[in-house]
Amino acid sequence: MLTTCKHRNIVTLLRFCDEDNEKILVFEYPYNAYLVQWLLDQESKSILTWEKRLKICLDVAYGLKYLHHEMEDQKSVIIRGFSTNSIALDENLGAKIEDFGLSMFIPPNQKFLYLNAYVGNAFYSDPEYRETRKLARASDVYTLGVILFEILFGRLASDDFYMKESESGLVDVARRCFLKGTLMEIMDPSIREHS
Known part of the structure; x- marks a missing residue:
């Protein structure tokens, strides 16, 4: 899959080795x-200023846009296993999406795929995909939203610091705070005064 992906915000596959029982993939560092x-x-x-965080967000969004709409031969990739664990940062804190182990190609004229089983991290996965096994580009966009919350709040999706008993992740906390008008209260303190 990575041999067909050529974008500055997608990690580059440098080499592949398949000798005897050894299989090695070499990616950029x-x-x-x-x-x-x-x-x-x-x-x-604290080094991640508002400007640096915004650049990371845009880099990830550009990489996702490429995978969904700009690949050669009208191919499209849905990542499915997307999280802050799969966003590598280069020497300038430029973001590159990596870890395509759960990714799937989707045919050009198809909007979604029905899968037999749900695979993914519940804190990042689109609820519709979890419930119906209907995987779509929107599933990756949902995950991008979770990652944007993590960057804004400076907390991981699974962090229970602000969670109430009925909540099951950062998305629920963000929804509650949005409805109450208190999003600024859970924003990462290191960037709150600069926003």
Whole structure:
């Protein structure tokens, strides 16, 4: 799949080796690790200014747009296993999507795929896909929204810091705070004063 993906916001597959029982994929090195590591470390998180976070968000969105609408031969890829664990950061904190292990090609004239089983992380997965097994580009867009919340709040989707008993992740917390008009209260303090 990665041999057909050529975009600055998609990790580059450099080499492939298949000798005897050895199978090796060689990717470009994530110079600044992964977004999840930046969000978990307080010191690193403080370096992520509002401007840097916005650039990361845009990079991921451009990569997703490419996979959904701009690939050669009208191919389209749905990532399905998308999270902050699969966003590599380069030396300039540019974001690149990687980890296509659960990804699927979707035919050009098809809007969705019906799958036999749900596969993914419940904190990131589109509820419609979880319930109906109907996988669509919108499933990746939902996941992108979860990642945007993580970047804005400086917390992972599974973080229960602000969660009430009936809530099951950052999406529920964001929905509650949006309805109450209190989103600013859960925004990452290191960027709150600059927004």
